[in-house]
Amino acid sequence: MKLKNLAIVGFSLLICLSTLAACGGGAQPAATQAPAAAAPTTAPAEQVKLRVLAGQSTTDSGIEDMIDAALAKKHPNIKLEWECVDWGTDFQPKMQVYMQSGLPDIMIGKAQDVSTYGGLGLLADLTGKAYLNEVLEASIPGVTLGGKVLGVTYNALYQGVYYNRKLFTENGWTAPDTIADLQKIIDAANAKGITPFASHMVDTWSIGNVTMQFAVNDVFTKTPDWGDQFRQSKVNFIDSAGYRACYEYNKLIFDNTWKDETFSLEQTSCDARMVQGKAAMKVSGSWSIQNFLDVDESFDFGIFPFPNQSGDSKLLFEPNITFMASAASPSLSAVDNVLDIITGDKALGVQIYDFTKTAPMIKGATPTFPNPSQADIDKYAAQGRIQDVNLGNNQLQWGGFQEENAKDIAEYLQGNISLDDALKASDARRANSKA
Amino acid sequence: MKLHYGKKLNFQFAVLVLPALAVFTGLLIVPMLLGFYYSLTDWNGMTTGMKFVGLGNYARIFGDKYAGEAWKFTLSFTLWNTVIQNIGAIALAVALDSAIKLKKLFRSIFFVPCLISPVVVGFVWLKIFGNALPALFESFGLKASSAMLFGRGDTVLAGLLIANNWQWIGYWALIYLAALQSIPSDLYEAAKIDGAGKTRTFFGITLPLLAPAVTICVVGITVGSLKVYDLLVSSTSGGPGRASSSIIYYIYDTAISGRQYGYGSALSISLIAALLAVAALQAAALRSREVQM
Numbered sequence: 001m002k003l004k005n006l007a008i009v010g011f012s013l014l015i016c017l018s019t020l021a022a023c024g025g026g027a028q029p030a031a032t033q034a035p036a037a038a039a040p041t042t043a044p045a046e047q048v049k050l051r052v053l054a055g056q057s058t059t060d061s062g063i064e065d066m067i068d069a070a071l072a073k074k075h076p077n078i079k080l081e082w083e084c085v086d087w088g089t090d091f092q093p094k095m096q097v098y099m100q101s102g103l104p105d106i107m108i109g110k111a112q113d114v115s116t117y118g119g120l121g122l123l124a125d126l127t128g129k130a131y132l133n134e135v136l137e138a139s140i141p142g143v144t145l146g147g148k149v150l151g152v153t154y155n156a157l158y159q160g161v162y163y164n165r166k167l168f169t170e171n172g173w174t175a176p177d178t179i180a181d182l183q184k185i186i187d188a189a190n191a192k193g194i195t196p197f198a199s200h201m202v203d204t205w206s207i208g209n210v211t212m213q214f215a216v217n218d219v220f221t222k223t224p225d226w227g228d229q230f231r232q233s234k235v236n237f238i239d240s241a242g243y244r245a246c247y248e249y250n251k252l253i254f255d256n257t258w259k260d261e262t263f264s265l266e267q268t269s270c271d272a273r274m275v276q277g278k279a280a281m282k283v284s285g286s287w288s289i290q291n292f293l294d295v296d297e298s299f300d301f302g303i304f305p306f307p308n309q310s311g312d313s314k315l316l317f318e319p320n321i322t323f324m325a326s327a328a329s330p331s332l333s334a335v336d337n338v339l340d341i342i343t344g345d346k347a348l349g350v351q352i353y354d355f356t357k358t359a360p361m362i363k364g365a366t367p368t369f370p371n372p373s374q375a376d377i378d379k380y381a382a383q384g385r386i387q388d389v390n391l392g393n394n395q396l397q398w399g400g401f402q403e404e405n406a407k408d409i410a411e412y413l414q415g416n417i418s419l420d421d422a423l424k425a426s427d428a429r430r431a432n433s434k435a
Numbered sequence: 436m437k438l439h440y441g442k443k444l445n446f447q448f449a450v451l452v453l454p455a456l457a458v459f460t461g462l463l464i465v466p467m468l469l470g471f472y473y474s475l476t477d478w479n480g481m482t483t484g485m486k487f488v489g490l491g492n493y494a495r496i497f498g499d500k501y502a503g504e505a506w507k508f509t510l511s512f513t514l515w516n517t518v519i520q521n522i523g524a525i526a527l528a529v530a531l532d533s534a535i536k537l538k539k540l541f542r543s544i545f546f547v548p549c550l551i552s553p554v555v556v557g558f559v560w561l562k563i564f565g566n567a568l569p570a571l572f573e574s575f576g577l578k579a580s581s582a583m584l585f586g587r588g589d590t591v592l593a594g595l596l597i598a599n600n601w602q603w604i605g606y607w608a609l610i611y612l613a614a615l616q617s618i619p620s621d622l623y624e625a626a627k628i629d630g631a632g633k634t635r636t637f638f639g640i641t642l643p644l645l646a647p648a649v650t651i652c653v654v655g656i657t658v659g660s661l662k663v664y665d666l667l668v669s670s671t672s673g674g675p676g677r678a679s680s681s682i683i684y685y686i687y688d689t690a691i692s693g694r695q696y697g698y699g700s701a702l703s704i705s706l707i708a709a710l711l712a713v714a715a716l717q718a719a720a721l722r723s724r725e726v727q728m
Contacts, residue, residue: 089668089692092691092692092694093691093692096480096481096691099481120481120482201675202561202565202585202586202671202672202674202675203672204672204673204674260578260580260583260586261565261569261579261580261583261586262586263583263585263586263587263674263675264561264564264565264569264580264583264584264585264586265565265586266561266565269565269566397694399688399691399692399693399694400688400689400692400693400694400695401693403688403692404688404693407673407674407676407677407680408676410674410675410676410677411675411676411677413676414587414588414675414676414678416588416676416678432693432694432695
């Protein structure tokens with residue numbers, strides 16, 4: 001009987017242990033870089049199927065159909081097999097699995113993924129490809145690693161404080177440059193019974209996102225290699241005035257939002273409230289524009305950078321949809337054909353930019369959707385007050401570091417831990433910070 | 436050369452078992468051993484290199500306050516779930532076993548939620564607690580935020596218990612119902628003749644004879660609750676903060692998102708040990724109370 005029980009327990013143990021090991025298997029050795037071709041190859045004569053792993057932002061779902069349609073017109077013999085996942089939660093896990101079992105031919109992530117996966121030798125070298133001439137030069141450095149271009153950035157998201165222009169105009173408020181200016185607007189809004197900030201902190205990623213926005217302007221623009229210094233223990237969160245301020249800005253927002261509801265309110269409801277005039281501002285990114293205009297296409301809004309301690313903060317942009325090719329793909333020529341279409345078909349570009357309500361990173365494809373915040377973007381661009389948020393994202397890992405810090409900030413906001421505890425917790429995960 | 440009958444039979448058995456054994460070895464035993472091996476390394480799940488750290492990952496578990504918090508939440512969730520779901524399911528089963536009208540319809544209605552993916556259930560309840568109920572509260576002049584159970588650390592457990600029990604009570608009730616219907620009616624008749632009331636009959640006959648079903652349900656609910664993950668993904672994402680981060684959620688976050696596969700494997704093995712211990716203890720305790728007919 002004992003033997004029988006032992007066998008049952010042992011069998012159960014085997015099944016359970018195997019579950020956790022299911023993702024195991026030998027790590028795939030770093031693939032060798034494919035030699036770059038100087039010009040796109042001709043279309044394949046035979047039917048080719050390419051696997052695509054698309055790590056999508058909230059704005060992107062649906063662009064796969066547009067790409068399929070454009071591809072079918074020019075290369076009907078190339079079929080894309082799409083696997084669309086959420087970039088924030090599922091892209092990295094999927095990549096980890098496929099690094100063991102074989103990467104898809106094309107991967108769509110964010111520009112910051114180039115440093116993660118390119119550093120492991122997994123991405124094909126696109127240097128010298130003719131279609132790179134169709135991409136804005138400004139986007140190339142963000143996808144270049146070791147002198148090799150490893151990705152094609154397709155669009156960009158702007159990040160900052162979206163504001164209800166009507167409310168601002170009616171109350172005589174202007175875009176603040178300092179925290180003191182911002183505080184005046186907050187006080188005035190509160191006095192009028194207007195919630196100063198819309199927020200949806202149930203989405204932990206939103207806390208992580210705004211914290212990095214703050215950090216780029218208060219930490220990384222002052223010390224561009226802050227993340228590397230952090231890993232070398234030269235700087236810490238606990239004694240960084242800049243990072244302390246960043247965590248405190250979260251409290252500023254929390255104290256001036258619908259604080260009883262923010263941890264229950266998801267993004268679409270939050271954005272709808274913003275459009276309905278229930279809040280004056282929202283620290284967010286271009287991904288909110290889709291929601292704003294879906295609720296009310298006449299909603300008038302602008303954008304300004306969240307002020308920093310020194311009063312010189314910049315509007316942030318994040319290179320978003322980024323195409324990468326597997327170095328081990330047996331169909332790199334067909335991949336080139338796809339990237340040719342994606343960068344060269346301007347009608348497709350306009351269609352995608354209009355759908356995602358994002359800014360182009362491809363030449364000659366100007367979106368036609370009405371973007372009330374474009375005038376503000378142009379103004380900051382003219383002043384040279386634009387900064388790539390990947391300055392910070394490329395140094396501090398999202399999952400496992402920024403996201404965990406965001407949870408600590410949430411605990412701090414809920415009063416479960418002190419600000420110092422939250423900062424110390426960030427220091428404690430220093431070993432997991434490398435992006 | 437002729438094989439002896441016994442040997443021939445053994446050979447036949449071996450041939451029959453071999454395919455299953457090969458699959459079992461390749462898909463279960465080998466990955467299991469690899470998983471255990473990874474728990475002894477610092478592998479991040481991405482690079483080719485990994486360093487052997489011995490039992491370092493296991494030692495780290497004891498100093499990991501987030502793992503402790505995740506265990507605390509998981510055990511609270513499990514305890515409340517097991518109690519509420521069993522009592523609720525038995526009550527529901529007894530009601531469905533009575534002479535109420537439309538009981539087939541009710542049975543179907545109660546069973547439907549368990550056919551829905553927990554991810555969908557999580558999202559539905561996020562909307563209910565985040566939008567629908569607050570609007571309802573407001574219309575009655577109550578504070579809308581009182582309905583937002585997922586929004587505060589001190590109420591998120593209650594919200595998740597409501598969502599989870601809404602989904603699963605009907606399923607377990609059907610198991611109890613099947614057990615109830617297998618109890619011979621002459622026992623009830625005898626009890627009635629002896630003058631036993633409804634309460635006495637329930638505790639004297641029904642409950643003891645339900646014991647085998649209780650064993651199944653308690654173990655099933657406990658193990659299921661200890662593994663809660665998908666419900667959390669779409670409802671609270673483990674928040675606010677880490678207030679509803681279960682141990683599985685924490686393992687996933689650590690191993691996959693946090694790129695600490697080695698440590699995540701060690702956490703998984705600690706979870707398996709706990710699951711086995713709980714299941715074995717419960718089975719031993721509950722089986723001793725089962726009544727054989």
